[in-house]
Structures are given as structure tokens and as C-alpha cells.
Amino acid sequence: MQRVFITGYGIVSPLGGDNAENLKSLRNGTDCVSPVTAFDVSKTRCRTAGQVTDEWLKEPMTRKNRRLDRSSLMMLQATREAIRTSGQFSPEIMVIATSSGGMSNGERFYRSLIEPTGRVGAAQAVANYMAQKPVLDVQEKFGWRIPAQIVSNACASGTNAIGHAFQLVRAGLYDSVICGGYDPLSELVFTGFDSLQAATPDKIRPFDRDRNGLVLGEGAAVLALESEKAAAARRATVLGEIVGYGVSTDNYHLTQPDPSGIGPKLAMKRALADAQLDPASVEYVNAHGTATVFNDATEGKAISELMPGVAISSTKSMMGHALGGAGAIEAVFSLLAILHQFIPPNINFRQPEPDWRFRVVGNEEEPAKIKRVLSNSFGFGGANATLVLQAAH
Amino acid sequence: MDLKVGFFIQGVGGVTPVGATAEQTWDEVVRGAEAVRQPLPKGFGGRSYYYSAVPAKFTAAAGRQPRLRRSGTISLLGVTAGLAALADAGIQLEEAKKGAIVFAIACGGVDYTRRFYHEVLTEGANVASPLLFPETVYNAPASHLAALLKIDGRDYTLVGDSSVGLSALHFASQLLAVDPALPFCVVVGVEEADWVLADGFATWRMASNQTSFPVFGPRQGTILAESAAAVVLSRSGWLRLVETSAGLPFFSQKEAPAALADVVARVCNGRTPAGILSSANGTFADRVEEAVFASQFGSTPVYAHKPATGESLGASALLQLVLAKFALEQQKLPPTLHAGDRLQTVTRGVTEIHGNEVLISSVGFNQQVNAVLVGR
Numbered sequence: 212m213q214r215v216f217i218t219g220y221g222i223v224s225p226l227g228g229d230n231a232e233n234l235k236s237l238r239n240g241t242d243c244v245s246p247v248t249a250f251d252v253s254k255t256r257c258r259t260a261g262q263v264t265d266e267w268l269k270e271p272m273t274r275k276n277r278r279l280d281r282s283s284l285m286m287l288q289a290t291r292e293a294i295r296t297s298g299q300f301s302p303e304i305m306v307i308a309t310s311s312g313g314m315s316n317g318e319r320f321y322r323s324l325i326e327p328t329g330r331v332g333a334a335q336a337v338a339n340y341m342a343q344k345p346v347l348d349v350q351e352k353f354g355w356r357i358p359a360q361i362v363s364n365a366c367a368s369g370t371n372a373i374g375h376a377f378q379l380v381r382a383g384l385y386d387s388v389i390c391g392g393y394d395p396l397s398e399l400v401f402t403g404f405d406s407l408q409a410a411t412p413d414k415i416r417p418f419d420r421d422r423n424g425l426v427l428g429e430g431a432a433v434l435a436l437e438s439e440k441a442a443a444a445r446r447a448t449v450l451g452e453i454v455g456y457g458v459s460t461d462n463y464h465l466t467q468p469d470p471s472g473i474g475p476k477l478a479m480k481r482a483l484a485d486a487q488l489d490p491a492s493v494e495y496v497n498a499h500g501t502a503t504v505f506n507d508a509t510e511g512k513a514i515s516e517l518m519p520g521v522a523i524s525s526t527k528s529m530m531g532h533a534l535g536g537a538g539a540i541e542a543v544f545s546l547l548a549i550l551h552q553f554i555p556p557n558i559n560f561r562q563p564e565p566d567w568r569f570r571v572v573g574n575e576e577e578p579a580k581i582k583r584v585l586s587n588s589f590g591f592g593g594a595n596a597t598l599v600l601q602a603a604h
Numbered sequence: 605m606d607l608k609v610g611f612f613i614q615g616v617g618g619v620t621p622v623g624a625t626a627e628q629t630w631d632e633v634v635r636g637a638e639a640v641r642q643p644l645p646k647g648f649g650g651r652s653y654y655y656s657a658v659p660a661k662f663t664a665a666a667g668r669q670p671r672l673r674r675s676g677t678i679s680l681l682g683v684t685a686g687l688a689a690l691a692d693a694g695i696q697l698e699e700a701k702k703g704a705i706v707f708a709i710a711c712g713g714v715d716y717t718r719r720f721y722h723e724v725l726t727e728g729a730n731v732a733s734p735l736l737f738p739e740t741v742y743n744a745p746a747s748h749l750a751a752l753l754k755i756d757g758r759d760y761t762l763v764g765d766s767s768v769g770l771s772a773l774h775f776a777s778q779l780l781a782v783d784p785a786l787p788f789c790v791v792v793g794v795e796e797a798d799w800v801l802a803d804g805f806a807t808w809r810m811a812s813n814q815t816s817f818p819v820f821g822p823r824q825g826t827i828l829a830e831s832a833a834a835v836v837l838s839r840s841g842w843l844r845l846v847e848t849s850a851g852l853p854f855f856s857q858k859e860a861p862a863a864l865a866d867v868v869a870r871v872c873n874g875r876t877p878a879g880i881l882s883s884a885n886g887t888f889a890d891r892v893e894e895a896v897f898a899s900q901f902g903s904t905p906v907y908a909h910k911p912a913t914g915e916s917l918g919a920s921a922l923l924q925l926v927l928a929k930f931a932l933e934q935q936k937l938p939p940t941l942h943a944g945d946r947l948q949t950v951t952r953g954v955t956e957i958h959g960n961e962v963l964i965s966s967v968g969f970n971q972q973v974n975a976v977l978v979g980r
Contacts, residue, residue: 254730304850310741312763320804321721324648330807337804341710341970342742342763351855356863358850359972360775363709363742363763371760375775378782399721402729403737460759462751466738477756591738592747594759 215380215454216603218447219297219435221289222543225428225530228267230292234547236529238576240556243530244415244426249315250398257410260396261428261531280316280339281395282309283348285431289391290349297435298447303385305346305359306376307433308368308392310535310590312342312361315397345393345431365590366499367458368392369432369538370598374456376436377598386441391433392539400534401427407466409503414559417500417525418507418571421561425501428531432539434546449603451546454583455486461593467505472512474595475499479517479585482597490518492583493599495554496569497545499587500525501532510587511567519568522579524557538588542598545584549602554579611777612841613978614788615693616926617685617834619663620913621656625688626833629923630930633912633938634954641815641827641914647799651806654815655797656829656914671751674735675744676716677830681919682707682745682794683752685832689790690753693836697753703836704758704779704786707746708772708793710765710917714801716740745794758786765968766883767851769793769833769921770976774848776837788838793922797828810887810969819884819908820894821944826885829914833923843929844979846961847871851974857888861895864973868896868965871977877904878959879937881924882950884908885915889967894947896965904963907931907951911941921966925976928962932980 223229225243226236236243244259252258268284270276279287286307294300320336323329338344346359362372369392376390404410404427411424442449459481461474468474483490496518499510502525514523526544533540544555553576560573586598616626621639623629639656647653663680666672666687672679690700720736738744743761750759758779762772769791776789805811805828812825837845849871854863880897884890885908897906909927916923931937936956943950961979968974 252729254728309763312742317717318721320807321718321800322725324800324803325722325725334807337807338970340804341765343765343970343972347853347855347971350853356853358771358852359764360771360850361763363761364759365741365743375760375778379778382782384778384781399717399724399740402724402732403720403734403740405729406732406734406737408734458758460747460750460756462747462754462756465744465747590743591741592743592759593750594743594747 213381213383213438214452215377216437216439216442216449217434217451217546218437218442218449219293219300220543220546221292222432222540223263223267223285223288224430224540225261225263237544237547237555238553240558240575241529242558249396255402255405256412257405257426259426262396263429278335279348282393283345286345286349286393287352289431289433293433293435299445300435302357302387302389304357304388306372306388306390307346308362308372308535309342310363310365310368310394311397311400313340313344314399315395316340318398364594365592366534366537367588367590367594367596368535370588370596373434373539373542374596374598377453377456380436380438386438388436389433390436392536393431394429394534394536396427396429415502415528415531416559417502417528417557418511419561420564422502422507424503426531428533430533430536430540432543434542451549451603452601453598454601455482455599457481457485457597459595461595466591468509470509472509474593475510475589476513476517478595478597482599486599493518493521493585494579494581495548495584496521496523497541497584497586498523498525499589500527511564515568522554522570522572524555524572526555528558541586545586545600548584549581549600552579552581553577611780611837611839611845613835613843613929614838614841615689615836616929617688617692618923618926619658619681619684620831621658621829622913624662626926630927633909636939638912638941639829639914644799644802647803651803653799653802653811653813654827658830669752671748675748676713676739677796678713678794679745679748681830681832682792683749685834686749686790686792689834689836701754702787704789705746705750705755706772706776706789706791707761708768708918708922709742709761709763710768710795711801712742713740713744714798715796718798718800765970765972766917766920767966767968767972767974768918770966770974771851773976774850777848788836790834790836792832792834793919794832795917795919796830802828812886816942817886817911818942818944819886819911820890820947820950824886826887826915829916831913831916831919831923833919833926835925842980846977846979848976849974851972853971860892860967864892864896864967867973867975868900871975875961876901877961877963878957879931879962880904880906881928881962881964882906882908883966885910892967893965904949905937905951905955905957906947906949907937908940924964928964928978931962
């Protein structure tokens with residue numbers, strides 16, 4: 212069994228266009244949710260989202276770059292940051308997550324069919340519709356020609372992709388893997404969550420007693436994972452380590468978790484068992500924390516039972532829920548918490564549920580000695596996944 | 605890294621326009637049957653396309669499951685094939701919950717997606733149906749099968765192009781490799797079709813508006829079809845995975861033959877298969893495979909099922925694998941319908957094969973290729 216080191220990371224999210232900006236916003240507890248500008252939201256209850264600023268995604272204006280989709284631009288930016296931080300990293304495979312893939316291109320294509328504007332851009336929309344396209348665009352840009360596995364397990368996708376990559380390296384099947392996830396904001400998905408009344412017209416308030424729904428976000432994040440052997444061979448700087456991964460499937464309902472909390476609890480228990488760790492050895496849980504009534508209730512119940520007293524926060528409070536990108540983004544946030552020894556704040560927080568037995572780090576960052584973090588992701592279809600990240604030593 | 609595996613296909617399942625089961629599909633393609641092509645429901649701009657549907661009676665049992673009462677075609681197909689593969693493997697439902705699930709999908713629940721978005725655009729976001737949206741998610745079919753089997757562990761959906769089935773097979777091999785306690789993995793490839801999807805293909809000149817299409821001949825585009833194919837991958841069985849691959853990308857059609865040649869050379873590793881199950885579908889994929897097969901396996905017979913069953917994207921590569929099981933068992937390949945003259949080794953009638961290994965090749969329409977070598 213190989214130890215699995217994180218030797219690079221890259222992120223673009225509503226919190227910032229690069230690693231440094233994300234760290235700054237994360238520590239400041241910046242509310243990066245703003246009115247949606249990409250499409251008409253006049254008929255939805257929720258009208259806000261965490262959005263990546265177009266200015267952060269500029270590529271040189273070549274003919275090829277002009278064809279790149281927003282998802283590709285986000286993935287390029289995140290990968291560029293990961294390569295910058297990792298040094299001479301040469302991956303053997305990419306394991307990348309997405310939930311909605313190129314849905315906004317599907318929308319563009321459909322609009323070209325039914326609206327009088329005609330079919331300009333329709334062919335490119337089809338090409339960019341496929342979920343693997345941003346990953347292949349990254350490979351072409353970086354001169355890689357390696358296999359790509361695209362995992363789509365709804366909102367758990369990002370954590371599943373990193374978890375699978377971790378298992379591949381740990382088992383010795385690969386030495387160097389790029390893993391992570393992306394999801395751009397799309398009208399269909401935005402409206403879908405609104406139709407389910409899962410989205411809030413208010414602020415997103417994870418774990419607050421008066422929470423009433425999520426807002427969506429977008430972004431991309433990737434990690435460079437290397438076996439101990441490979442990292443040592445090139446004298447890479449080890450930023451952190453992944454030591455455990457757990458998955459569970461909750462069969463209660465396609466969109467609602469079992470109220471008993473068994474789904475999240477099993478994923479966390481399995482991740483801790485995989486890491487051979489006691490729950491008490493974890494200092495911080497980066498919770499899934501969507502701020503919907505049911506999701507936070509089940510996750511809260513599970514954390515209360517498994518890890519009483521632990522400090523938690525949901526970083527979605529600052530940027531919304533980036534779906535398939537969320538698990539990867541939150542893995543990077545967890546790594547930053549370890550690297551810089553702080554707990555990111557759960558903003559917009561007012562008061563906890565009375566029967567929860569954990570501590571929500573509300574509204575301001577908290578300096579803390581953090582050696583281990585649990586990062587949770589739970590999604591439609593009952594897909595639940597948890598990672599255990601550990602400080603490098 | 606390609607995975608040198610000690611894993612086996614323990615059971616197969618399938619539901620296609622020509623067969624309610626994998627076995628019936630095999631019998632029909634051997635007989636030379638061609639799926640019925642029916643017009644896709646009305647689209648836009650006067651353009652019309654045909655597709656091959658799976659008769660509703662083939663998935664009726666799945667449709668009676670309470671969990672699936674609001675589900676789309678893709679879930680009914682996936683569940684039908686998955687359950688059939690488990691039954692073929694002799695795995696009882698009580699035992700099934702110990703396994704894992706990997707689904708392979710290219711475009712997903714396109715019917716519900718189109719209906720939901722049409723409601724958003726034409727009636728307003730405030731009235732779009734909340735019943736449709738959850739079923740648009742890529743992993744909805746996998747979650748339904750997991751629920752029916754009471755699986756509380758691993759349940760993954762992989763997305764990609766028409767080669768994704770083989771990527772999912774490789775992914776399942778990885779799951780078995782990293783977890784010695786995992787007894788088996790159900791791998792399901794599935795796809796549904798609608799007019800918008802066909803029009804998307806036509807935008808890139810990859811969809812035909814005829815009722816049949818040739819392969820290894822004039823490039824006229826393909827015809828979409830609904831289908832699902834499934835295998836149970838385990839640690840014992842009759843059909844051995846000799847070598848799988850995670851696949852490779854290509855960045856232009858010109859580069860595709862080199863990518864496929866690379867993958868095929870890796871999985872075959874100097875061996876010559878007794879037969880090849882091809883992904884030829886009337887598009888550029890045919891040219892890619894022609895070049896590789898002619899240069900690497902000059903006399904090996906090649907069978908392409910898609911002119912008979914249609915192009916079912918996420919399901920197609922696993923359907924090739926399912927047909928490979930029967931081919932090895934019966935030592936023959938079915939006739940390739942509408943075979944052109946660009947590849948001399950294509951089967952033009954039922955063709956005997958002599959050997960223990962066959963190659964499955966897949967050229968995706970969106971920049972990925974893959975292959976697997978299986979043996980008895």
C-alpha cells in the first residue's frame with residue numbers, strides 16, 4: 212500500500228480566480244453569492260448564485276481558444292494552478308467529476324432550435340456538450356495524452372473522483388493522478404433546484420435553525436496526487452495526504468436522504484475505518500451543508516452521533532453549491548485549512564439546532580491546530596462520499 | 605497503466621430493439637435481423653430522423669417497480685439489463701447487495717431533460733415540473749438499480765462517448781482490484797434517444813436520415829437506438845478479461861487511428877484474436893477501425909452490430925462485449941448488415957471463428973478510443 216500525497220492543487224471558484232484569491236476569501240468569510248447574470252431568473256424564487264467572474268478565465272485569443280467552453284476555461288485555470296504548485300508533475304490518468312457536464316451547451320443547442328436567432332454556434336454547442344470535453348481540452352493544452360475517467364455521481368461526484376484516484380494510487384495501480392471536478396452554472400439545473408423548492412430566495416444559511424434552502428455555485432478544482440515513491444523520486448513538496456475514503460448509497464429516495472442519517476453516517480464511518488482512525492482524531496469536518504432543511508438535518512444527525520464536539524463548517528455558505536465541482540473545491544478548502552491552520556467560517560449563521568452535538572464555526576475564521584479533516588459530499592441518487600485529509604509529516 | 609486483471613464476466617444481460625434479452629439479441633443478429641426504424645417524434649426545421657426503440661413490453665417488469673414509476677426509458681432499460689445480468693450470473697437479490705454498480709452513459713436522460721427545459725423556455729421557470737428534473741441527473745438510473753438491489757456501498761456512474769462502456773468495465777476492474785472484499789460489480793451501459801440528440805449528431809454529419817446505414821462503406825452517418833447491456837464482473841466465471849484499458853483520447857480525427865492502434869496493441873500484446881467486434885457505425889469511426897484492423901489483423905474476421913441494432917452510445921461498447929460472449933461460446937460471428945467494401949475481413953454471412961480470444965474495439969464520437977481483449 213502506497214501513501215498518497217497531495218503535491219499540487221488548483222482552484223477557481225466564486226471566491227477567486229486562483230489559489231491565493233480563494234485562500235484570502237476563505238479566511239475573510241467573504242460572501243461571494245450575487246444576483247445571477249447568465250440567464251433570466253425573473254420567474255424563479257431564488258435569484259442568486261455563486262459565480263465565477265469571466266475576467267478570471269481569460270485565455271490568449273487564439274482561434275482554438277475562442278471555441279473553449281466556460282467549463283474548459285475553469286478546468287484549464289484550476290489545472291494550471293495545480294501544475295504551478297506541484298512543479299514537474301506528469302499525470303498518468305485524470306479522474307474528473309461533473310454533475311451537469313455541458314448542460315449549458317445543451318441549452319444553447321436547444322435554444323438554437325426553437326428561437327429565431329438561428330443555428331449559429333449550434334455545432335460548437337454539440338461538441339462542448341459532452342462531459343469529457345473540458346478534460347480533453349485540458350489534456351490538449353498541456354500536451355498530455357492519457358486516459359480520462361469522468362465520474363458523475365451528482366453532488367458527490369467530486370469527492371468520488373478524488374476518492375477513486377486515491378484508491379488507485381494507494382493500491383499501486385498509478386503513481387501520479389490528476390483528480391477533481393468541475394461544474395458551471397446552468398439554467399436548467401438552476402431551475403431544477405428551484406422547481407424542487409430546494410433553492411432559497413434568502414441567504415444560504417447552512418446548519419442554521421432557520422435555514423431554508425441552497426443557492427447554486429460553480430467552479431473547478433483539481434488535486435495532483437502522487438505515491439510516496441513518485442513524490443520522493445522528484446523531491447516534490449508534500450502539501451498534505453489523503454488517508455481515507457468512504458462511500459455509501461442511501462436508497463431511501465432519489466432526491467431526499469433517509470432521515471435517520473444512515474447515508475452520511477456510513478460514508479463517514481467507512482472513510483474513518485479506511486484511514487484506521489478514531490473519530491476523535493479529526494479536528495474539523497468540512498460539511499456538505501447545503502442548507503436545505505432535510506440535508507443538513509441528516510448530516511447534522513450523523514455528525515452528532517459519530518463525532519460529538521467536532522468543529523464543522525459549510526464553505527457553501529460563501530459560494531453556493533457547485534454540484535459535481537463541490538467535492539473537489541471543498542477538498543482544496545480542507546487542504547488549505549490544514550496548510551494554514553484555520554477553520555473556514557460558516558457565514559450567514561445565526562443559531563444552531565438545539566439537539567446537535569457539534570460546534571458550527573460561524574461567520575469568522577477560527578485559528579486551530581488541524582491535523583485531520585473530513586470532507587463530506589452527498590448527492591441525488593443517495594450518493595454519499597467522504598474523504599479524510601491529513602497534514603503532511 | 606493498463607490493468608492486467610484476473611477478473612471474469614460471470615453473467616450478461618441486455619435489452620435491445622431486436623431482443624428482450626441478451627440471448628435473443630444474439631439469436632436475432634445471427635439470423636440477420638435488422639431493428640425496426642421508426643421516425644423520431646416531430647422536431648424542428650423540417651428535419652426528420654429515424655431511431656430504433658426497445659419495445660415497451662421488454663421493460664414492462666421494471667416499470668412495475670414502485671421506485672421506477674416516474675422514471676424515464678433510460679432507467680427502465682438500465683434496470684432491466686442489470687437485473688438480467690445478475691440472474692445470468694446466478695446471483696440472488698439477497699446476495700446482490702454485497703456488490704457494486706458502475707453505469708456507463710453518454711448523453712443520459714435526454715427525453716426528460718428536453719421536456720423539462722422546454723417547459724422552462726415556453727411556460728416559464730416557475731411552472732417547470734419538479735417531477736422531471738431529478739430524472740435528468742446522470743446517476744438516476746444507477747441509483748434506481750442500487751435501490752432495487754439494496755446496495756448501500758459503491759454505486760458509480762461514468763460518462764463519456766460511445767466508448768464509455770469499456771471505460772466503465774476498466775473502472776469496475778479497478779474497484780475489484782483495490783477492494784479484495786468486493787465480490788462482484790454490475791457494469792451497465794445504457795442510452796435512450798430523442799430527436800434533439802439525433803439532430804445534434806446530424807450537426808456534425810454523423811446522423812443519417814435514412815432507415816438503414818452502411819458500415820465500412822460510404823460514410824452516411826448512423827441511426828440512434830435505445831439499448832442497455834450489462835455484465836457482472838467478478839473473480840470467477842467462464843469469460844475472462846484478458847486485458848482491459850482505461851482508453852486514450854485523440855484530438856483530431858486524423859490522430860484517431862494512432863490512438864486506437866496504441867490501445868489495441870496494448871490490450872492484445874502480440875496476440876491475434878479469433879474475431880473482432882467492431883464499433884463501426886457509418887461515421888468516421890469506420891475509417892479509424894479499417895486502418896487499424898487492416899494493419900494489425902489482416903485476416904481476422906470483423907463483425908459490426910450497429911447496422912442491425914442501431915447506435916446506442918453508452919450501451920454500445922458493452923453490447924459488443926455481451927455479443928462477444930456468445931461469439932466465443934458458439935465460435936461464430938454474425939453477419940454484418942450493409943457491409944461496404946472498404947474492409948475485406950468484415951463478416952458478410954455467419955462466420956466461423958477458431959480461437960479462444962476476441963477483441964472488442966470502440967471508437968467514440970467525442971475523442972476517445974478503447975479496447976478490451978476477452979477469452980474463454
